[in-house]
Amino acid sequence: MLRRSLLRALPALTALPALARTAGAAAPARSTLRFSWPANAGPLHPHLYAPNQMYAQAMLYEPLLRYVEGGQLAPALATAWRAEPDGRGHVFTLRPGVRFTDGAPFDAAAVVANIRALLARPERHDWLALVAQIEDAEALGPGTVRLRLRGPYPPALMELALIRPLRFASPAVLRPDGGISAPIGTGPWMLAETRPGQHDLFRRNPHYWGGPPALEQVLVRVAADSNTRALALEAGEIDLAYGTDQLDADTFRRFAADRRFTTAVSPPLATRLLAVNSARFPTDAPAVRHAIARGVDRAALVRHVLLDTEPAAGTLFPENFPHADLGLRAPDFDRAAAAALLEQAGWHLAPGERVRRRAGRALVLDLCFTGSDALQKSLAEAIQGDLARIGIGARLLGEDSATCLGRQKSGDFGLIFAETWGAPYDPHAFLAAMRQPAHADYQAQRGLPMKDEIDRRIGAALAGTDEAARAEEYRWLLTTLHEQAVYFPISFLTNKLVHRADLGTVPFGDTRYEIPFDRILPRG
Amino acid sequence: MTGFALRRLLSLPPLLLAVSFGFFAMLRLGRGDPALDYLRLAQIPPTDAALALARAELGLDRPLLAQYGAWLADALRLDLGTSWFTRRPVTAEIAEFLPATLQLAGTAMLVTLAFGIPLGLWAALRRDRWPDHATRLIAFLGVSVPNFWLAFLLVLLFAVTLGWLPAMGRDGPASLVLPALATATMSACVMLRLVRASVLGALGEPHLRFAAARGLPRRTLVGRHVALNAMLPPLTAMGLHLGELIGGAMVVETVFGWPGLGRWALQAIANRDYPVLQGFVMVLTTVFVLGNLLVDLAYAWLDPRIRLERAA
Numbered sequence: 001m002l003r004r005s006l007l008r009a010l011p012a013l014t015a016l017p018a019l020a021r022t023a024g025a026a027a028p029a030r031s032t033l034r035f036s037w038p039a040n041a042g043p044l045h046p047h048l049y050a051p052n053q054m055y056a057q058a059m060l061y062e063p064l065l066r067y068v069e070g071g072q073l074a075p076a077l078a079t080a081w082r083a084e085p086d087g088r089g090h091v092f093t094l095r096p097g098v099r100f101t102d103g104a105p106f107d108a109a110a111v112v113a114n115i116r117a118l119l120a121r122p123e124r125h126d127w128l129a130l131v132a133q134i135e136d137a138e139a140l141g142p143g144t145v146r147l148r149l150r151g152p153y154p155p156a157l158m159e160l161a162l163i164r165p166l167r168f169a170s171p172a173v174l175r176p177d178g179g180i181s182a183p184i185g186t187g188p189w190m191l192a193e194t195r196p197g198q199h200d201l202f203r204r205n206p207h208y209w210g211g212p213p214a215l216e217q218v219l220v221r222v223a224a225d226s227n228t229r230a231l232a233l234e235a236g237e238i239d240l241a242y243g244t245d246q247l248d249a250d251t252f253r254r255f256a257a258d259r260r261f262t263t264a265v266s267p268p269l270a271t272r273l274l275a276v277n278s279a280r281f282p283t284d285a286p287a288v289r290h291a292i293a294r295g296v297d298r299a300a301l302v303r304h305v306l307l308d309t310e311p312a313a314g315t316l317f318p319e320n321f322p323h324a325d326l327g328l329r330a331p332d333f334d335r336a337a338a339a340a341l342l343e344q345a346g347w348h349l350a351p352g353e354r355v356r357r358r359a360g361r362a363l364v365l366d367l368c369f370t371g372s373d374a375l376q377k378s379l380a381e382a383i384q385g386d387l388a389r390i391g392i393g394a395r396l397l398g399e400d401s402a403t404c405l406g407r408q409k410s411g412d413f414g415l416i417f418a419e420t421w422g423a424p425y426d427p428h429a430f431l432a433a434m435r436q437p438a439h440a441d442y443q444a445q446r447g448l449p450m451k452d453e454i455d456r457r458i459g460a461a462l463a464g465t466d467e468a469a470r471a472e473e474y475r476w477l478l479t480t481l482h483e484q485a486v487y488f489p490i491s492f493l494t495n496k497l498v499h500r501a502d503l504g505t506v507p508f509g510d511t512r513y514e515i516p517f518d519r520i521l522p523r524g
Numbered sequence: 525m526t527g528f529a530l531r532r533l534l535s536l537p538p539l540l541l542a543v544s545f546g547f548f549a550m551l552r553l554g555r556g557d558p559a560l561d562y563l564r565l566a567q568i569p570p571t572d573a574a575l576a577l578a579r580a581e582l583g584l585d586r587p588l589l590a591q592y593g594a595w596l597a598d599a600l601r602l603d604l605g606t607s608w609f610t611r612r613p614v615t616a617e618i619a620e621f622l623p624a625t626l627q628l629a630g631t632a633m634l635v636t637l638a639f640g641i642p643l644g645l646w647a648a649l650r651r652d653r654w655p656d657h658a659t660r661l662i663a664f665l666g667v668s669v670p671n672f673w674l675a676f677l678l679v680l681l682f683a684v685t686l687g688w689l690p691a692m693g694r695d696g697p698a699s700l701v702l703p704a705l706a707t708a709t710m711s712a713c714v715m716l717r718l719v720r721a722s723v724l725g726a727l728g729e730p731h732l733r734f735a736a737a738r739g740l741p742r743r744t745l746v747g748r749h750v751a752l753n754a755m756l757p758p759l760t761a762m763g764l765h766l767g768e769l770i771g772g773a774m775v776v777e778t779v780f781g782w783p784g785l786g787r788w789a790l791q792a793i794a795n796r797d798y799p800v801l802q803g804f805v806m807v808l809t810t811v812f813v814l815g816n817l818l819v820d821l822a823y824a825w826l827d828p829r830i831r832l833e834r835a836a
Contacts, residue, residue, distance in 0.1 A: 036781075039791075042610070050566055051610045126571065196620050197783025198694060221693060223781040224791060227676065228692055232781070235683040235691040372794065402561045402796050409560070409570050438570045 031216040033503075033520060034238045036223040036246075041200040044183035044191060047118050047165040054163045054513035056220070059202055060185035061167035064092055064111075064160050067424040069267060069510045071322035073157055077106060077168065077186065087152030087465045088135075094143045098209045100170035102184045108139030113171040115147070121178050129432050129462060130159040130166070152465045155428040158322075162424060163513055188213050188518035197222055202517075213518035226251070233261075233498060240499040240506060242515050244269070247498060248375070249307040255498045262501045265309060266508040268318035268492030270422030272310070274367075274383070274415045275408075275440045276486050279447030282363050283414050287345030288392070289485035292415075294331045295338030295390040296383055302491050305378045309496060313489035316481060317420060317427050323474035324427055328482045330489065338390045349391045356391035364393035365414030368407050371398030376417050379490065383415075411443030419493065422512040431458050431477060444486045454480065528824065532817045540809055544599070547805045548592050551798050552584075559584055561796040565608045595802070604806065605799035609792070614803040617788065622807065624694055625784035628777070629769040631700055632708035636765060639712040641758065644719025645751060651724065659716060666713030671772050675706035675779040692781035703780040707772050711765045718761055722754040729753070756827060763819035767812045 041056035064078040078092040098106040115137040118125070125131035133156065135148045149156060160166050170184040183191050188208045193201040202218040221238060223229045230251045232238045241247050247255070256263040282288045302312045314330030331337075347356040347363050356363040367384060369376040377398060384394040394415070399407075407413045418440050420426050434441040435455045445451050454477060461473035481487060499506055504523040509516045552558065559578040563570045568578075579585045583594060598605065604614035647659040682702060683691035690699045726732065727750060735749055774786035781787075785804065792800035824830045 040610075049568070123574075123577075124568070126568070126574070195783070196617070197624070197788065221781065222783070223692055224787060225778050225781075228679075228779055228781055231676070231679050231684055232691045235679070235687065237683075237691050237693070400556070400796065401794075402556050402564055405564050405570065406557065406560055436571060438572075438574075 033215050034219045035240050036221045036229050036238045038224045045180050046167040046169045055515045058163045058514045059189040060187045062187050067161040067510050088149045090147045092145050098186050100184050101190045101205050102170050104170045106186050107142045108145040110171050111145045112137045112139050114168045117174050130156050158424050214521050218517050239503050242497045244493050249309045252309050252496050253307050263498045266495040269512040270493040271313050271420040272490045274488040275418050275444040277444050278486050284447045287341050291338040291341045293485045294334050296386045297333045310491035310494050313492045316487050318492050321426050355393040366397050367394040368397045368413045368416040370401045370404050408440035409438050536813050543809045562608050604803040607800050608797045609795050614799050621785045621788045628773050631704040632769045635708035636712040636715050640715025641719050644716045648720045648723035663713040663716045666709050671706050672775045675776050678702045703776050703782050706776045718758050722757045726750045726754040763816035766815035
């Protein structure tokens, strides 16, 4: 009876591979790279933010100047540039012969049209000092454009390299209401198709000024879950996973051990850290902040939680960032020294107690993280354990991301997870944001006796024209923040890539959000 | 019958009104600041000025009833607002994602029926023999396994190891197989148990002994007197399964990258995208009510007593 039933089921089983062949028939040609991302690319407006995905904006739109790893700038749509003597004007020579993908020429008029469209709604770009600094743009000729600033602003060139908002769409698609009628840029890719919730298809720009990419198409499939992405990669349904957190550390390590796949980790791109609140009990006491700096085992966090996929961070910014190579070092992990610091500051551990007290107050702080972020949760638990060993109690508060953001804004935290913004925002744009009360950094620093001076010196570092003086301001700022221990850097964020070994050569982009699809060289 | 259907349809608007107000109030009165969520999704630094502007823009500075009134007025014109995250009309997004969810939930329902009814019947007719024990074990395992975990197991086996079926996406009939199986398993196993119990109940009815004594063949006994009578409780359960299947699709759609309403809603929950959540609840309520209406109509069609009672 059982055998008969199984025999009856056999034809259905044999039909399954046929179904698979049907599915496989729809698979794209070899010249198509299949990638995945948690969301659709969005409307792809070059000047706007969410839901526009930065990797996709960078595929379509280009900057005047390009950021190169290490903090240098290279020509992109501008071949040459010079600052005017008063420091307020920058003149750019535009690359000749560049066209938008609708055939319109990229010229000074296009640059001016885009910048004026941006300036028409400056409130959207409050966070970026450059937008507030730009007075106007004017065409000096078809291939020359001048950017006029309200005052000297040395980071201007670096901010021109950002993925958004200072990139250029064809003037024909800029609408008076601030939107765009179609995503048309000068970049190596064109958006060919969008299916909400399913995929975005990019085709190469055959007339790209830098030479068309080797790949013909990039198909970006929408997969919100990192496990789904990993399984799709393993099943051969996507060819590449790339990003800071597109695969969890454990999965990445599994792929690294699998000979069928090639894996790589980029140089440091940003910093994963805890902001330590200097304006709130008990971290308002420098001794407590310094005890945390010495009492949490950063190396163990990197080894056991991050599984060595990110290097340990001893400073707020990686040393390969501009102005950040100052020789600063994090204090060595030393639990006894951390406990001694607390003892000296009057925090004593009574026999049988687990938490230190001073004048009747328990040494307990709130450690806040995004509850849905498994990595933050694991890090928080490990840090809680380390703090407990030196007699500091940590209440773990795992909440939704909006509540966490609310805490960052109000300063209602003891320790809270944060990240720096990465190149080319770091360090100058990140430092600039430290002056805004809406940021965790402002709240973390609010209790420092030198906070006013920090804010003043940030202004000086951003607006000064003397390069040596600016470097000195950066040195003072980064050293002071380091010494005051208002940050506990955990690790430097890296991009991780995994692809099938037969795909070819996949390089890393120069910044966190740029994926260099145009430089991927498929094998064969 | 028509009057019954009309009465049920007329009960839909007040129900939707009550649900919409209840959910609207819960979202606004719950923890957190909607303006802060809005700015976070738009990636605008939440300065005090930006918060004030967002509150005015979203009407959050008005009384709750006034906010709801404005939403309702738009909703009556089928305008459910604009997603805070994608900046697209919620109605357009529902129109895009609903067909995929209905396809998945519909297929899962078919799998539920195709698996649950025959196996339940088989188990009951062979009570306490190996088919009964085997199906009970399957049912026990099926209701115990979380659907997301089963989904990953199915992908590992059929997509990664055997390479027979796609691991993700919605590219033809093959891509529907695994998501439908993962969605349907729990409902199918519940259905199996229900049909088995229901058939066992029907087998013990006195009229069946009488029919057997009249010499009716077993096929007629089972087909007409047992199966049809035993279908009423599972039919009622189908209405409930509909909600369960759409709810279960939330997680399964995420695992399989299925472009449906469930994954869309799950992202909206993570993003606290209030207009999307409100729209999703409206759709879910409508589908649930209409699904149950269909079940009630089928119930009346199957059982003449109900039909006649209502006619009287």
